[in-house]
Amino acid sequence: MIQTQALHFHYATSPEMFFADLRVPQGGTLLLHGNSGSGKSTWLALAAGMLTPAGGEVTVAGERLSRLSRTRLDHWRARTVGFLPQKLHLSDALTVEGNLALAYFAAGLPEDAGTIARSLRTLGVGDLADRKPTQLSGGQAQRVALARTILMQPKVILADEPTASLDDDAARDGLELLRSCAQQCNATLVIATHDRRVQDTFPDALVYRIGVQPEWARRMRT
């Protein structure tokens, strides 16, 4: 479940961003549309607790983020949020397996080789465990990143432009995997995208078009 209320954010150098109040049930899917620069990534970062809002409240999986200290927020993110960034962010210094193990290091948890292997197998990249990310194709890299995202059985999966650099077949595969992974964890899925193909895969998803001044913000102004 994700719920926002009067959420707004302010970068030092650009005008304030206002987000409409939303409510996505646990296990539901939300598509964030909007032009680049409209605030899709900002919305995801706010929901992941990586940015602190200028005002308003985000509630994710029953936790009101403004109530958590910064350290608690980091611990909470490690266990609750699966973040799939657009650039994937796999470290070239480590093997595929090492990259997944880093999630345990970041969370301060003991490494679980069994879960890592299972997660890679689920996404059909079990035999790539010893490769370096530079030796992977775009589709393979995305599967590895997705394996890392679902490692901790997150309650929320946040994906930033997951189809941006993929051809039609790979994009469909990737989205199907994303859907099945979210289903397995019963996680709420949020996909920030400006790709028409995404909506075809998730016809029932909630859609929020970022960039329109929300009602509550207009009321506040006047």
Added chain:
Amino acid sequence: MKTIAVAFRYLWSRPLAALLNLLLLTLGLASITFVLLASEQVTRAFQRDLAGIDLVVGAKGSPMQLILSGVFQLDSPPGNILYTDVQALQRMPQVERLIPLAMGDSLRGWRIVGTSQEYLAHYKLSVGQGQTWSRPLEAVLGAQVSSSTGLKPGDSFSGNHGLGASGPEHAQAPYRVTGVLAPCGCVADRLVLTSLQSVWQVHDRPGTAEEPGHKEEKQVSMALISYKSPLSAVSFPRMVNTTTNMQAAAPAVEVSRLMGMLGVGTDVMKGLAGVLLVTAALSVFIALWNAVRERRADLAMLRMLGATPMRVAALLVCEALLLALMASVLGLAAGHLVTGVVGLLLAARQSLPMTGMIWLPQELWIVGAALGVAFVAALIPALSAYRMDVAQLLNSR
């Protein structure tokens, strides 16, 4: 523990950079170690050799040469003086102890020094094997001489004329080894000690002594003197220099003059080692700084995965400390190795004793300094990692 393992993996993910930084830091630490070991040992040897000698009296010439030849056995003596003059000095009320020295011969490059038993007493030398000399042409070997020549008590040898190894042999008057001194870490390690009579006997040309009207007078090279009272230092040297045809040199004065000349050298060496260490520290700093810049995306990813800023900073600091620790071990080992090699070279030239096998408490400071430098070098990148804007970094590259 986990942080160390991850830091180690990151460190060796760029092996060339890691090795080059390791090499730089190791070189800096090794040179500091070498300077420390060498200067400490030279100072110790000098102090040991100088202890208790207030004045050296010998032939007119350079006072520095007198000290270097008489006390440290590094230079050749300026000339000879009459033994009767030395005996006259010994009878003076200011003199507590006088040790005559007669040099001129050598055994395969090691000096043969004729002296009295007082020399052994003065340097608190103990005979390790055998016993000290009691009759002419009996000799006691310093520890280094014995191990280098392989001579043992009971063996005999004949000296070469002159202080180099190439002089003509005194085959007609062979010495017998009666003892070997225990190692003292001082000048006596590299000497062959014998009585004055031995030296005179070796140089007695048959026949000349009996020539009527030409009685060859007994000579020595110099004498080491200890005063009864330190007050004598004011008047006694001047008295010797003005009323006799001998020269008096005070080791304290000459050594401080020498240190004034050489001290610049050791300061320069220390300075160079310091510059090397600062360079190494700077390179570690630059390396870490670049590593952080290169890995900003990785560090942002760690934050995205839920790592606290503290954990990310600890990773960087850990990486730097690992590098410093490895460099410390290698640097200390290399410093000791170089000191040992220099010690071997010096021993081959029969010069100052030096070994790589001693450990000084100051070396712990070197390790401490290395870790400190690494910590400071890691601190600024770690702080910047602490303050980075994760959300922005995730989307920029």
